[in-house]
Each structure stands twice: as structure tokens, then as C-alpha cells.
Amino acid sequence: MPGLSLTFTDDELQDLRESAEREGTSLRTFAHRAVMEAVTSRSYADVAAQVARKSAELNDRLA
Incomplete structure (x- = not known):
């Protein structure tokens, strides 16, 4: 499986x-989940922005 190597300061890693410990999970699982949540939320934000643009265009035409 492909991997990704990240670098953190000592404080960031701590x-x-x-x-991760507070969530009762491994550092690897915690980091993976955080990255995937960022990807997913960005995708939702892009879709929401596109819907808002299309809705504005439609509302202008219907006005």
C-alpha cells in the first residue's frame, strides 16, 4: 500500500x-483519519460552493 512520510516538530508530534491517546487510537490511525477528514471536508466545501453559484444563477433568472 502506498505511504506518505510527514515531518513534525517535537511539539507537534507530542x-x-x-x-491519538485521548481518542484511544494509534498515531497512524489518528493521522490517517485527520488527513481523510480534511480531504472530505474540502470536497464537500467545493460542492457546496458550486451549488451556491448555480442556485444564485437560477434565482437571478427566476426573479
């Missing part, structure tokens, strides 16, 4: 470890 924050990540603590966050």
Missing part, C-alpha cells in the same frame, strides 16, 4: 500523540 500534540498528535496526546490527541
Whole structure:
């Protein structure tokens, strides 16, 4: 499976470890989930923006 290597400061890595521990998960799982949530939320934001543009165009035509 393809992988990704990331670099963090000591403080950032400690924050990540603590966050993963609070969620009761491994650092790897925590980091993977965080990245995928960022990807998913960006996709939703892009779709929402597109719908808003199309709705504005339609509302202008219907006015």
C-alpha cells in the first residue's frame, strides 16, 4: 500500500500523540483519519460552493 512520510516538530508530534491517546487510537490511525477528514471536508466545501453559484444563477433568472 502506498505511504506518505510527514515531518513534525517535537511539539507537534507530542500534540498528535496526546490527541491519538485521548481518542484511544494509534498515531497512524489518528493521522490517517485527520488527513481523510480534511480531504472530505474540502470536497464537500467545493460542492457546496458550486451549488451556491448555480442556485444564485437560477434565482437571478427566476426573479
